[in-house]
Amino acid sequence: MSDVSTASILPGRSGAFGRLSDVFWRRPALLLAVMLIPPLLWLGIIYVGSLIALLLQSFFSIDDFSGLINYELTLSTYRQLLVPTNFDIIVRTIVMAAAVTLASAVLAFPIAYYAARYATGRWKAFFYLGVMLPLWSSYLVKVYAWKLILAKEGILTWAFDRLGLSWLLDGILALPVIGGNSLSISYIGTFLVFVYVWLPFMILPIQAALERVPGNLIEASSDLGAHPGQTFRNVLLPLAMPGIVAGSIFTFSLTLGDYIIPQIVGSSRLFIGQAVYAQQGTAGNVPLAAAFSVVPIAIMGVYLWAAKRMGAFDAL
Structure with missing residues (x-):
């Protein structure tokens, strides 16, 4: 329909806003452009632009004598990541992120399975409330609360003592590398807090994936003589894998970049987030901080590519 015939049916409105609405x-393509340009500019300038600036900073170096940034392109800053001290930080962070992701998946699966297959009505609402409720409280409040819970004078130590299991707690804290004087200053405590904080981000994608699994597939597996273990391995787990991978995107990436939890709960050994904060804020070595920042970006880039190949984004 031409503009002339359209105008004859719907005459133009008066006033600036009316004429603008008619345009x-x-x-409609103009309206779409007006709506998309502001968020795209924000994404392109603020987010992508800052990442590009960060990437460029990582190719600079620090003058050892003056402490000033040398703006000549070099790979020497990336070579510093291979220094044993810095490389240990990277390995420590990746191992912690992998352990948190694996533990979160193991804990989340039965909870998500119950919510997807059995919970209905009020129980389903109770499930969502229970999963989402921790997300409504302050992140820092939760972390400091866990520091008090895990402290030597905290309720967890008191519970072990009342149950006569102090020897067990002492044995756990005596473990090399992961132990410490108390749970609040050990890798075990850091691990527990990470799992607690990020667990909801694993439960919800798995629950969404399990709800897509037709119940007749599980019944058919049982009718064909498969025992529960076989049904889990050959039917349920493959169909739920996109949800598990989707949840792992959250838990793995959030653990890789977090610096607050290891700063409050844990030992003095640094993680990548703490190293970035220390190099940028305390040492003033912005290129090395940028190089550390590129590590989780590169890891998550490869991880997201693999997750997309597995169809994980369908469960987000």
Whole structure:
């Protein structure tokens, strides 16, 4: 329909806003452009632009004598990541992120399975409330609360003592590398807090994936003589894998970049987030901080590519 015939059916409105509305109605592509340009500019300048600036900073170096940034392109800063002290930080962070992701998946699966297959009505609402409720409280409040819970004078130590299991707690804290004087200053405590904080981000994608699994597939597996273990391995787990991978995107990436939890709960050994904060804020070595920041970006880039191949984004 031409603009002339359209105008004869719907005459133009008076006033600036009326005329502007008519223009947008006749040219929907213009309206789409007006709506998309601001968020795209924000994404392109603030987010992508800052990442590009960060990447460029990582190719600079620090003058050892003056402490000033040398703006000549070099790979020497990336070579510093291979120094044993810095490389240990990277390995420590990746191992912790992998352990948190694996533990979260193991804990989340039965909870998500119950919510997807059995919970209905009020129980389903109770499930969502229970999963989402921890997310409504302050992140820092939760972390400091866990520091008090895990402290030597905390309720967890008191519970072990009342149950006569102090020897067990002492044995756990005596473990090399992961132990410490108390749970609040050990890798075990850091691990527990990470799992607690990020667990909801694993439960919800798995629950969404399990709800897509037709119940007749599980019944058919049982009718064909498969025992529960076989049904889990050959039917349920493969179909739920996109949800598990989707949840792992959250838990793995959030653990890789977090610096607050290891700063409050844990030992003095640094993680990548703490190293970035220390190099940028305390040492003033911005290129090395940028190089550390590129590590989780590169890891998550490869991880997201693999997750997309597995169809994980369908469960987000």
